[in-house]
Amino acid sequence: MSLILLRSTASRDSSRTRLLTGCLVGILVLIAVLILPGRAFAHAALVATDPADGAVLTQSPAQFSLTFSEPVSPLVLTLVRPDGSRLALTSFRLNDQTVEIDNPETLKSGTHVLSWRVVSADGHPVGGSALFSIGAPSAAPTAGEAVDWTLRAAIWAARLFFYAGLFLGVGGAFALAWLAGDGRRGQCFVAAALLLGLVAAPVSLGLQGLDGLGATLAWFPSPTVWKTAVETSFVWTVLIGLIALGVALLSLAGPAGLRKLSASGALLGVGAALAVSGHASAAEPQWLTRPLVFLHGTAIAFWAGSLAPLGLALRREPAEAKAFLRRFSRAILPVVIVLAASGLVLAIIQVQEPAALINTSYGRLLLLKLALLLFLFTLAAVNRWTLTAPAQAGDTEVQRRLVRSIGIEVVIVLAIFGVAAGWRFTPPPRALAIAAAQPVSIHIHTLEAMADLSITPGHAGEVAASMVIMTGDFGPLDAKQVTLVLSKPDSGIEPIKRPARKPGDGTWRVDNLVIPLPGRWNARLDILVSDFEMVKIEAPLDIRAQ
Template sequence: MLAAVAMLAGWLIGQGVSPALAHASLVKAEPADGAMLAQSPASFSLSFSEPVSPLVLTLVRSDGTPVRLTSFRGNGQTIEIDNPQTLAQGTHVLSWRVISADGHPVGGSLLFSVGAVSAAPVVADIVDARLHPAIWAAKVVLYLGLFLGIGGAFAISWLAGGSRNGERFVAVMLLVGLAAAPLSLGLQGLDALGAPLEQIAQTIVWRTAFGTSFAWAVLIGIIALGLGLLSLALPRGDDKPFSAAALIAVGVALAASGHASAAAPQWLTRPMVFLHGVGIAGWAGALVPLAVALWRDRLNAKPFLLRFSRVIVPVVAVLAAAGVVLAVVQVRTPSALVDTAYGRLLLIKLALLAVLFALAGANRWRWTALAMAGEGGAAKALARSVVIETMIVVAIFGVAAGWRFTPPPRALAIAAAEPVATHMMTLQAMADVTVTPGHAGPVSISIMVMTGDFGPLDAKEVTLVLSRPEAGIEPIKRAAMKPGDGTWRVDGLVVPFAGRWTVRIDILVSDFEMVKLEGPIDIRP
């Protein structure tokens, strides 16, 4: 079952994400993708759907020569980049790679031409196929340490009543978690730079990794794992404060980075992530020590089982409530559950949780009572059921680790609501066209017309024409209105579907002169 879940999760990830897809989206660029410029730009500008930090910025000139861009200024969601040289005539590529607020890298490129269009230079984008599986596996192992290891240490300290059942398993989970934590951080650095696995020992990889929010999650996680190991080594009674601190640190580590922690409003999402993480560790971590006690040590198993039964209902209630809040914030609409890879992974997790809750309910209200009454074979039957619970929990960890590669619907919705723009020009005139929102459906279009030397252009009429002949769509033609703010507008237009459209602006300069500008514009789904 676990292998099937992991394979299905991997397939969904593959269906819903490409190597360049992450959680901040480029919403505006100057020059725009596909723009034709009369002269070499002095600078570039990239605006994203959420705050980002630049990692690698490269300009590939029309002759194929790459130039690293090192002079830039970040201002939250916008990066202003200086162009160090005058560009020759032809088509150039601006390639970028940034780190988003949730700690995940995002990259892409855009083309623009100076003076004339030429063959686009090739941008090397070699993605190590081993990197994402390695990131996924390291994250699953880290979850094992944080949840089964630290949660197990807490259960042994606070619920086991003096017994040490399951201690060896818990120690192994803590140790593998400690091994996975720095490895996960190194893999984060590789992913941020788009570097292959062989470069994991390079200084720049680790410097880049420590510059992301994920570094805080890893460092706090290492502290939590260390506290968990210390609690196992201490005498009974002295271990409780350390195991409790470790459990709290699990929630803090998870709240320090990731999709949900970066979501607004953070006054709500970060506490919910904290509670969700602590609840998972408190529940899942107790399962193996409890199963071992039920199987081997009936004398100590009964008080352990009684304490666990008393606390687990409120723990699961808090865990579930926090999970529901986070799911609503991230998914937003029911359709996103099937329309996005993130939503489909959530559906798998919910299906596993339904099975897990049903099994836990049977254990809580049937087998627990029989085991407490000393019914023959009930303790071992309950132990086997608890082991199955643990296996389902591990499968859920595998699904949750897949979210590392899928943008949440929340981020997709923010990006989709942002406008898209294009710049078109000839020697006689130029136009900036902005479509708001930049996705298929009802939109408003703003058109700023200027002379070829950026002067004001007092046009008599402006007409917008949208076409996509390869899709069999007849041109959509609308007369623009002038509201008095210096722009021309087309409101109430419906763009039927996403993709690259051709936009043409017909500018009636006088009764005897018409200027036509044409260029591409990309409409998001």
């Protein structure tokens, strides 16, 4: 009879394991589905190029420029000639949010591609290209790069294992030092998580370098890859994380007197590692977001790290685990409050408006994370207020139920880590809004006159136009009247004509201008130089979608 019961119990445990594994796999597949439709973006977004994308120039430019929504550091800058040959652009200057690039040669006729790859302040690389032609357009040379899904999967997996080391490993070491008393159940699990994190951290850094250069996994050992990696802000996350993981590992084997101190320092290191780079920590105002990320990460490590040691202690040594359970039950409520409050504020800063939860990959991943958190909080509440007291009283059946529930919590936590790792490939709506609000500018130059035209914001909708008018040799031009004419004949839209006013600051302005569609428009300025002379200058203008 006992053999039958053992087989029945084993069968149920096996079924639960398969069910939990299936749920985790399903969640990971859902994460992939949510991020597949979008491209790999980072915080920085390209606002303008000079020459403008698609521009046709009469002569070779002396330099190029790339303007982003925030300051960046160039990783790779390349000019692809019409014949497909490549020229590395190594001479550049950083001017606030603009990368000014020297052109080392006189370009021949035909279509060229300016290819760029930069890293933004949060440590995430992003790349792209712009086409322009000298004289007349020709067949565009190939400069695009396909998404390396193998590399992207490796980046995601390494980030997931790094998180597991930080949260389950360091948090577990803290729980063993402060909550478990003399119990050491779960120490092997915690040590394994820490070792996993120690391996995943440098691997993540190397993959960051590969992603920055747009290289394949075969280039992983290359010194150039690692040099690129250490030039990003993510290197500080890895360094601090390695220190935290190492100190936590020492706390497991160190003397009892230093165990609590080492584990506390390691736990604080988790929060610091997350606060020095990443989407949330790079958001403004950083005096608020960085401390919130620190608190959020520390709270996650405390809660998630305590689960496995607590569950193993309840399963193997239920009598000795009562004190562990009591201490955890007392401490977890304020920790969850800090976790939820900091996460809510960070989410509001990143998302900004409810529609972004549906319209962006970042928002959809956030909704998935919130759904998992709701499930986790509900399960934790049931454990806290329904199962904890009977388990402490020695009810063995309730203790078994609590162990199973804690196991489910661990699976949910791993799924949440997987969602967080997926954010590596999505831009927060906050960054998209910053990029959308940036102006689009063009320079129009003819022998008779020239102008700098800026449309703010540079997307379809209500905008304002600002113009600086000069003579063809950069001298002042006291125009009597300036009219802005926007046309898009391929969309069947009649030209939009608006007279500009002169506010007295040396510019001409058109306010409350509505551009109905994104895409390439033709911008023309009709400049009345005198009662008998009208100068018309024009150039293409790319308007972004909202």
